[in-house]
Amino acid sequence: MGAELPEEARVNSVKNRKVLVVEDSRLIHKMYEVMLRPTTLLSAFNGHEGLDKLGQSPDVDLIILDINMPKMTGLVEFLERVKTTPAMAKIPVIIVSTEGKEEEVARGLQSGAVAYLRKPFQPEDLLKIINRIESKQTAA
């Protein structure tokens, strides 16, 4: 069939959603804000802040989680907290990592993350992953 039709509805797929971004870089926070506009974004700069935000807004639809988080023992701790809390357990988590973190990525996926993305990435890479998650949720 040749070139696949781009998922033109993908921006719409996150339009009315709430996304929690746990990331220590202001630049990347801004990137998500522009990329996912007009999605409601909750920004956290470390894991503890992320858990606080989740506690205040458990109706989050998606979590984007940077692996290199300060103020948190590790990615697994954050994920385990999310996955063992009934109100949050079903929230899909996307791991964002830099090169050389393959072991942590594997552990993250084992702990319940649904996808991962390596920096640097293009905006369309993230949108494709989000759309895939949305499609799976719709199919289920």
Next chain:
Amino acid sequence: MSDATHMTDPPPVADAPASGDAPVRAERDAMATLRRAQQLVSDAQAAIEEASRVVGQGGGAGPAGGAEARLAVAENERQELAGRLAEVEHQVGRLMTLYVATYQLHATLDPAEVQSTIAEIALNLIGAEQFVLLLIDDEDNGYEVRIMQGEADARWEQTERYTGGDPLVDAALADGGLRFGPTEESPALAVVPLRVQDLTVGALVILKLLDRKPAFVKEDHDLLDLLGAHAASAIFASRAYAKTARKLRTLENLIRLVNKG
């Protein structure tokens, strides 16, 4: 089928003689049948022409062949549009990245934050694993090593000031032109001079990219160009602001002392 029915059972003719003229009646019936047949042939021809027009220029392939040809054309158009849409989305992504980088560089007047934004762009958007950020020292116009990311080349380690020696870096600092390496004399992959109003306020020296990134791509060149101009003006503005704020504080303290005395 209706014709056959019509032929065997003609409609009654009002002006037919009452009796004895069967041949005349038969001839009249035959003429009516003939006119009806001509009408049917004409209708059929019109229907065929209409069908040919609807299914396209099928030639001898018939309606099905015409429909397939149209489907193939539509599929080609769909693929072409899909390709163009993907290209447009990629361009939008590129512009988005450039916008965010520019926005973030100018979002603060704190020199330390500007430096950290430059490092984030190099690390997270370009994919530089090892790099050095040189900034001019206002006191003596030499260049200080302000950020060293990754395990840099031995010649950069333990260095707080850049005193020259790397031909690529020296050339970029001298004429303000972007340089790409490595060369025999320099391990730098790129030297981005940070230049504002003919003054080179520093340089970003990229020494190594991430392993999965074999070379710079088109998008990186845009970002390197952007850094050259916007990082320089952001550094310049933040330093000027910091200097002014410092002078203001000094003057305020002086005034306070004078007033006390």
